[in-house]
Structure formats: structure tokens, C-alpha cells
Amino acid sequence: MKILAIAEQRDGSLRGVSREIVSAAAGIAIGHEGEVDVLLVGGEGVEGLASGLNGSGAARVLVASHEALAEYHPDGYARVLKGVVESGGYDAVFLPATSQGKDLAPRLAALLDVPLAQDITGISVVDGALELVRPVYAGKAFTRISVDAAPVLATLRPNVFQPQDWNAEVDVESVEISEDPASWPTRVVSFEATGGDIPDVAEAGIVVSGGRGLKDPENWKVLEDLRSALGASAGLGASRAVVDAGWRPHGEQVGQTGKTVAPKLYFAIGISGAIQHLAGMRTAGTIVAVNRDADAPIFKVADYGIVGDLFEVVPRLTEEIKTLKGEG
Amino acid sequence: MNIIVCVKRVPDTETRIRVGGDGTSIDPSGVKYVLSPYDEFAVEAALRLKEARGEGEVTVVSLGDDASQETLRTALAMGADRAVLLQGEVTPDGLATARGLAAEIGESDPPLVLLGVKAADDDGQQVGPMLATLLGRPCATAVSSFEVTDESVVCRSEVEGGTRVLELPLPAVVTITKGEYEPRYASLKGIMAAKRKPLEKKEAQTGPSRLRVKAVELPPERTAGRIVGEGPDAVPELVRLLREEANAL
């Protein structure tokens, strides 16, 4: 089985999810006489990132570099991908289920005339064919699907597949780009970076989420302190109630009309646990809830709960974690 | 400016999902259906654009069975001008749906087509950019606000790490996420008026679905939590459990 994994890079570094999807692809390919190519698209010099894929399980990294591809360009990326996929004879193509991957994959699907499965959380081979698991109803159920077309095209949810270390170097080859950027109708006007180094809630390994129990946007400092004590992989999330109130940006909303997240550790602080919120975070590895109402539905899904006033509990938690990490 | 908004009928987000008897679908009994939440944002965005420009027509299109008429009437009650029901089977294969929509939309070729970023049932997250690609039009996805001029639409999307701004020449396709377009409630007058607005029915030209659902399953119930304790005194024990039992710190 020959699989193409599309790596994602931003600001000169490879996104962590790239290694996850390459490893997922390699896990399938290895057992089924296959191999994995990675496609890395970006601006001039992007080939420098290829070594970051050593040991990920890929045999080759194909590099498509062009100054017009330095920033994500939907039309340009879709066309370059189409060319690489068509010339490679792949059985499957995997992209990360990031904003970029989920924007790009449907365009590629339509260009290749194959169906698409977005946001996959499981892959296996059943009777020689790929079987994919995808959450539906925002995680309230999941479906096992098969695809009657080739290549099988899917995006893979971040934080779900384990990155591996296989200890083999990749070969790097460059891809000829015959595209004329003048023929791409979309104009990328700007990209305004926000939030410094804090990872996005959908990508973070640990998420600290706050709800209406915080009472006031000023109080977010309490959560920010906890987040920074937890380290660089921790991000911030929010319930819809506080997003609707304008306390937090919509990009942080977790749930049915926000992001679906699967971090290793999720803190629900002052969040009641409405069904639409649970839908977005119930696949987290470990869930911790802090709520002063012992009957709050969040405690039904939390692995660990503390009943109490968050303004007393969370600062103490932050202190304990700082001590643990040897900074206290 | 004429605008088409694609809307889908989906189970209400409050719904508790149960697996149907065939094991490959959900049990529809007792499920309340609604206009998909992101599609409500898209309808709202279209209505605001029409109001701001003082001209144009908003057409809502849904692909589905006869029950989707109800969904279309909801959008008409919000203020859309007319509706088209494309009668056909809704499958998880978004490309089949996009083909059906493209056949209809390609004919009238409006300058702007709006969709939801994802439908709240299958969470497919694909029909918009597929439709755009089939029609050969530019597309921006997960847009939280946009501005239209006579030649182009400028779209803002929140993505990991920041906000991306794209300018698309018209005609274009835009998928809407939550942002500026908090949907209005239909007024009583709107609901009455909706009954008389035109709703046309056509046969949908979708292809066959090439995504096969082998099973629908419910996620394993999370074993109900353990209350570690009350108040800040429970914190050391929580930290110990997170380290030693959950291996999460």
C-alpha cells in the first residue's frame, strides 16, 4: 500500500501533527507491503525542514517549493497536490485535520473526483481495504467507513495518532512546479498572527478551558496562570457561554459549534458540561473538572473532579504544578 | 446582488444519538430536526448583505427529502425570498451532495454562494469547497466575517495561530462559521409570510455515494468520574493522581 502524507509547516517549522500523520501512514504501510512518501509544500528553503521527518517512518520527502507557496494559498496548494497525487499512483492520501488541511482536502477531492473523509480518529485495514473511523454528531457517535474509490483521501485529527521513532533517514526529492501563480484567482491579503506562542486549542496537548463560572473576563488571569504552569504544550479553551458574552474569541470555543479537541489532558473550570460542550471534548485522554456544583453534568465525564470554588482551587493547583515542575 | 444559501436539515444539537436497528444509521424516532446551526449563520449573513445593499434576492437551496421543506420554510421565515428543494438522497459522501448542488447553482450562476462550514450531523466539512471547485470558483472556508464589493469578497477566517484574510473575485463561494452573524429569530409575520413564498421542487442530480458506512457506534461511555475531594485541600491528591495514575503530567 503506497501512501502519501501531506506535511504541514508554518513560520519555518514543521507542525507536530505532520509527524503524527506520517507515523499513522507508516503504521499502515509497514504491515501491508507499502511505503510512505511525504509531501512538503512551502516557500524557498522549505526543504530544510525535511530532516525533521527522519525516523517518522517515511521513505521519501517530496519537496514542492516556490515563493508563491510560502504562505498557504488554497488554489496553489490544491493544484500542486493534485499533480503530485496523480503522478504518484497512491492508494491513500492523508492530510492533517487542521484548518489548512480541512480547507485543502475537499478541493483536492473535487479535483481528483474521489470522496473525502474528514477528521479521522482511527485507521485499520480490513480485508485488504482501509477502514476509517470518523466522529459524527460532534463526537456523540462515530462511523466506520470504507471508500469505493482510489486514492482513499482522508484528514487525520491532531493529537490522536502517536508519532513514532523508526530511526531511518528520509530521501529528499524536489517536485517540479509548472503552475503559474497568476492563474490562482484567490488573493491572500494577510495573515495576522495572534496569541504569541500559545498553541491553538485544537492542537494543544493540554487544554485549560473556562466557562461562565469565571464570572468576568478579567478573571481569565487565573486560567492563564494555570496554563503557563503546565508548559508550552498547553492551550486555552472556552465554553460557548463565555464566547457569546464576548469574553473570549470564538477560536477558543470547544464544542458542537466550536472546535472538537482531543488533548491528553483537559481541564473544565467553571463549565457545567452541557451536551454541546461535552461533544467537543469527550475524547480527551484525561478530563479534570472543577465546579462548585457537585451535580454539574461535567462530573459525569470527568475522570477527576474537585467540588469547590474555582477561585480557591485553581490558584492552589497552579502552585502545586509549579512545585512539581521545580519552579516553585 | 443575488445570493444562494445552501441549507441542510439536521438533528437538533440537543439530540441524544441512538444507533438504528440496521447498525449503520441513527435511530430517527423522537429526533427533532432543525436548520443546521452554521447554515443559520449563513442565512443571516445573506440577509444582512441584502439589507445593506437594498437590492437582490436570497434563495435557499436544500438537497433532501420532502421533510427538508420544513427547513427551507424556516429560512424563508427568517427572510429569504425563495426556496428550492432538490429531491434526492442525502449520503455521507459530500462530493455527491456537492454535485447535486453544483448542477442547480451552475444554472443560475449567482455572484455569491454561502454555505455552513460544516453540517451538524455528519460534520463533513467539505461540501462548500467541493462545490466551489466543481463550479471553478474561488472559495474561502470557516469565514467569521466578510465584506462584498462589486468585484470581490474579502473574507476573514480564524485559523490556528491567527486570522487569515483572503480576497476572492466574484463569483465566489464562502463557508460561514460562528462570528458576526448571530441569527435572528423569525417573527410571527415572517412565519406567516414564509407560507406564501415560492418553494420549487426539482429532482436532484447527485451521483452515487462512494463512502460506505459499515457501522455507526456510540463512543464508550466514560466511566463516571471520581470526586477527588472538596475545595483547595483536594488539590495535592489530584496532582498525585494525574501524575501517578493518569500519567498526564
Ligand SMILES: Cc1cc2nc3c(=O)[nH]c(=O)nc-3n(C[C@H](O)[C@H](O)[C@H](O)COP(=O)(O)OP(=O)(O)OC[C@H]3O[C@@H](n4cnc5c(N)ncnc54)[C@H](O)[C@@H]3O)c2cc1C
Ligand atoms: C445550537 C447550540 C450549539 C451549542 N454549541 C456549544 C458549543 O460548541 N460549546 C459550548 O460550550 N456550548 C455550546 N452550546 C451551549 C450550551 O448548551 C451551554 O449553554 C454552554 O456550554 C454553557 O456554558 P458554561 O458551562 O460556561 O455556563 P453555565 O452552564 O452557566 O455553567 C457555569 C458553571 O460554572 C459553575 N460555577 C459558577 N461559579 C463557580 C465558582 N466560583 N467556582 C466553580 N464553579 C463555578 C456553575 O456551577 C456552573 O456549572 C450550544 C447550544 C446550542 C443551542
Ligand SMILES: Nc1ncnc2c1ncn2[C@@H]1O[C@H](COP(=O)(O)O)[C@@H](O)[C@H]1O
Ligand atoms: N443536503 C444538503 N443540502 C443543502 N446544503 C447542504 C447539504 N449538505 C451540506 N450542505 C451545505 O454544506 C455545508 C457543509 O456541509 P458538510 O460538508 O456536509 O459538513 C452545510 O452547512 C450546508 O450549507
